Every structure is written in structure tokens, then in C-alpha cells.
Amino acid sequence: MIHVFRTSVISEKQVRQVEPFLKTLMSNEEWNFDLEDCDKILRVETEKVTPETVITLLKSQGFECSELSE
Known part of the structure; x- marks a missing residue:
């Protein structure tokens, strides 16, 4: 399933900040x-x-994040 977030x-630089956390959380996902x-x-x-x-992961790193509805 594909989820899209704002x-x-x-x-x-900010992507590199959250990248290790996303890789740990989703090691086999895209x-x-x-x-x-x-x-x-x-x-x-x-x-x-x-x-x-x-959402919780990004917020824990100080970023806003919300899922966009389809």
C-alpha cells in the first residue's frame, strides 16, 4: 500500500536527518x-x-507530518 504524507x-539536509530513522523503521520498504x-x-x-x-517518527524529529487523503 502507498501512503502519501504532507x-x-x-x-x-533535513531528509538526511530523518533518513536513518526511516531506514530503521522501513528497512525493506520503499x-x-x-x-x-x-x-x-x-x-x-x-x-x-x-x-x-x-507521523509519530517525523514528529519526534521535530517535523510536521500528516497523511493526505486519496
Whole structure:
């Protein structure tokens, strides 16, 4: 399943800040940021990790994060 999140991550430096946590949480799943999008999108393709877990992870690192509805 693909989940799409609006975030406050605005730079590659910030992506590198959260990258180790995302890799630990989703070692076998695909994820990427689209910093060119106005909503600074994080796309996550996972069958195991819940949207709430991703939101909690980013918020614990000081970023805003909310799932976009389809």
C-alpha cells in the first residue's frame, strides 16, 4: 500500500536527518521525499508500517507530518 504524507521537511539536509530513522523503521520498504512539491511529500510503500507510526517518527524529529487523503 502507498501512503502519501504532507511534511515540513524542506531540504536535503533535513531528509538526511530523518533518513536513518526511516531506514530503521522501513528497512525493506520503499520511501522517498518530493521536496519540489508544495506539500513536501513523503511517499511510503509498505505493507507493515502504519501511517500513524510514520507521523509519530517525523514528529519526534521535530517535523510536521500528516497523511493526505486519496
